[in-house]
Amino acid sequence: ARARAAGDTGAVTPATANIASALTEGAAPSVAYLTGAALAALASPARGESGKLRARIQQPGTPIAPILADTLPPGAVAEFSSGAAAESTSKLVAPPRPGTWSLALKIGNAIKPLADFSVITLRPATEKRAGRLGLYYIGNWPAARKGRPGVSYDPPTGFIEVTPQNQNTQLSDHFKLKDFLPHDQQNVWPKYIVVDIKLIDKDELVLQDLKEHGINPNGVRVLSGFRTPQYNAGGGDPRGRAALSRHMYGDANDIFIDNDGDGQMDDLNHDGRVNIADAKVILDAVNRVERAHPSLIGGCGIYSATSAHGPFTHIDTRGYPARWIGTGDS
Structure with a gap:
């Protein structure tokens, strides 16, 4: 049997061909091994350009690309679980309900989970009433406007539901939902x-670049991630914020490196001081990453310390290059 790529008429990827071949060989490894091999081979595109992603975010009931570029191997079933909820499918389509799901591949009586990976399905924005989803006040996005090609100012079509139980879900090696x-x-x-998963992919590449330049990235902290429209307008220190901040669209965050745990940026350039020059060390990493990964191009601003926070670096994936020196919050 052949597993075909979605929308393809006959192409078989090496991953699926190897699995199908193993299933028909007399000396094939155990089914448990095959399911592990299938998951490892077929899930690799979902790890992103960084190889560090641990989640896929999408609308309920939609195909899970690029976790599988193929239909499942013959006889395989994808199983999703989220608490007491469970879904099974012979095609890799996300569950029809919002949630944070674990994924496993089942062949016969053997089942193998895709380790350290979640499929996150969104709650539709159409469920928002008077600016709220349930008790949580979000507000309303400005009317969509026409911007640069490829840059969207359309309101989000869905939201990740974050609970006390799932807030520690890893989006990547260094970032969790709660961040x-x-x-x-x-x-x-x-x-x-x-949250735009492309942003997380870019963040991980920046951290990898910092590590290659002698800086321990494990103390990365997110000063500001997603902002609801109502919070962007008046929460925290609004100085320096754009009315159409990319934070409201899920593709921006402000980060700093804090390996000593004092809540402030570390002395990344080793000049004996902590100031905006340390934020520029992260900017330099962003510049190198964007040259190597043009699909992740975007904005990067550096900010000096205020009475509320230390220096930090804004990173986004807006789709065109932008650089600035800011004050207050980004």
């Missing part, structure tokens, strides 16, 4: 956010 929560409505659950 991108706005800083208001602390006691309101569930919360709803927007």
Whole structure:
């Protein structure tokens, strides 16, 4: 049997061909091994350009590309689980309900989970009422406007539902869902956010570049991730924020490196001081990453310390290059 790429008429990828061949060989490894091999081979595109992604974010009921460029191997079933909820399918289509799902591949009586990876399905924006989803106040996006080609100012079509139970879900090796929560409505659950996985991929490449240049990236902290329109307008320190901030569209974050745990940027350039020059060290890494990965091009601004926070670097994937020196919050 042949597994075909979605929309293809006959192409068989090496991953699927190898799995199908193994299933028909008399000396084939165990089914448990085959399911592990299938997941490793077929899931690799979903790890992103960094190879560090641990989640796929999409609308319910839509094909899970690029986790599989193929239909499943013969006899295989994809199984999704989220708490007590479960879904099974012979095609890799996301569950029809919002949630954070684990994925496993089943062949016969053997089942093998895709380790350290989640499929996150969104709650439709059409469920928002008077600026709220449930008790969580989001506000309303400005009317969509025409910007540069490839840059969207359309309101989000769906939101990630974040609960106390799933907030520690890893989006990548260094970032969790909770890192991108706005800083208001602390006691309101569930919360709803927007995160573009391309941003996380870019962040991971920046951290990898810093490591290659002698800087330990494990202390990365997100100062500001997603912002609801109402928070962007008045929450925290609004100085320096754009009315159409990319933070509202889920493709921007402000980060700093804090390996000593004091809540401030570290002395990344080793000049004995902590200031905006340390934010520029991260900017230099962003510049190198964008040259190597033009699909992740975007904005990068550096900010000096205020009474509320230390220096930080804004990173986004807006689709065109932008650089600036800012004040307040980005």
